Amino acid sequence: MNFNPSLTARLRIGFLILFTLLLAVSLIGVGRLFQIRVDFEDDTSRYFQLELEAERLNSSFVLEQSAIMPVASGGPPDAREFNAAADVFDGSADRASSLTEGDTEIARRLRRLTASEGEWREAVAAPRLRGRAPPASLERRLTRRVSASAEELGTSVRSARDEVRDDARTDTRDTTILVAFGLAGALLAALILFSGLINSMRAPLARLVDGARRLAGGDLETRVEVGGPVEIATLGQAFNEMATSLERDARERDRIERMKDDFVLTVSHELRTPVTVVKGFAEMLTSESKGLSASQLEAADIIADSAGQLQKMINDLLDLARSDAGKLRIDAEPTAVKPLAQRVGRHMRPNFEEKAQQLTVSVEKDVPDVEADSDRIAQVLSNLLSNANKYAQEGAQVRLNAQQVGRRVEFAVIDDGPGLEPEELEHVFERFWRAQSGETQAVGGTGLGLAIAKSLVDLHGGSISADSKPGKGATFRFVLPIASDSEGRPPAEQPGNGRPSAAETPA
């Protein structure tokens, strides 16, 4: 049978059992103590009466003796007085006898007393009352026997009374100890019960905590074993339902992401072919210009330019789609920084000259090789320089610096263009984001350059950041790891002390 009471039921049962146990132990203990007390009082009063009767027996025997032998008056035995004393004696003996119930020792002593007194009456009192003296030795012996018996009865009764008192003490002590043990036992039982209750919750709760942590850690296949009290079991079921739902959503999201990536990859790839053809033919027309009118040549130029932009955009989209799909690979190897920076500077120079801007490439002396895919880093640098070129005004200053910072090499592209608003800075690395200010709105581009730059730098294990103040220009920095076999400057030396000095190549 699968008995699985709820937490509330378990608590109720626990409290009920505890209450019953405590009540039972208390009632039994109190009842027992009460009984001991009552018995003690009964016995004590009985023994007091017995003692009283024993005294009375003793004194009435003395009266009997003085009635048959009136020493003081010296007169004859007084039968009337003797009979009165004997009545008192017999009455006392009867009362005492009725009080000896179950007390054989006292009963025996009492019987011996009455027997010896009866014998004395016959052998001593009766002759004396008739005026004859019994033999002195017999009288002495019998009289002493009665007195001794009476004395023994008194002693017995007193000792029995003491015994009863001692017994009552012992019983009270034992019962108190018993009740104390009983209460302790009941509390222990309750403790075991409650710890069992807590234990029955602990394992499933621990499983839930563990499950929640694993789920939070991204293991969406996590399910917990449902168990424990109903409430905890329900919680476990709810947790599993939540995990199932999360997993389903995540799989759906992954599927849609994959579909999107595949879609972008396919579309970009399919777009390439016609763009290649358009660009190819347009370039052909512009390169063999004979037979074309000036306006036709201009049109061919525009077609070639636009196709070129389209092609660049498709390449960027493909790079991003590949990056998203985890298919963008880099071939990192030790790469010299200076030739790379100079190559990109040379390649970009015509664009800067067109806007009468000054491009300065400066690479710190002895900068170590970086672990990088040179084509990809060239692409990052071109994207950054291209942005500076596009956004900065005519005649602006643009610098490309490279220097060692710790175990890394920092590249910086610095312009003194219009700069970016703080809220714009937050978005610069998002794809399709472009500066919105009126001044820069006219600038062309896909809005993908910085997103690609970030993807590529991330793939290299580096990081990229932007820093700018409106009207104060913008600085884009990224760092790349130093090639492991490169003899870099020890990182302990403070970077940035020596300004980049070598390889100044003003445009």
Added chain:
Amino acid sequence: MTRLLVADDSETVLLMLQRRLEATGYEVSTATDGVQVVEAIESIDGGAAPDVILLDAMMPNLSGVDALKKIRAEGCEIPVLIISAHLDAQEPERMIAIGASGVVPKPFEWDELISRIEELT
């Protein structure tokens, strides 16, 4: 005059390549899949063999990569440039390992394409 054999499954790309290469001064023959390339090489038989072959990596029937393997297996030593739209960092090494002289990315940078052809002639 330098002779080129150009293979691409897209007719328009092929036509564009042919026209531009001819305008640049090459003699161009074309193929639209790997099978035609292999046939063209097999049918040379002492005739005018191409000096350089441009092979699109991905084509129906027989891909450029497979066509390259096949003509190399048949003892053809003509330099081959593989045109690849799926260029990743490791691709040039792989292509050179199976006998290509180099890889040019698609879409083309025209000057780069021409200079790669010039290197091989």
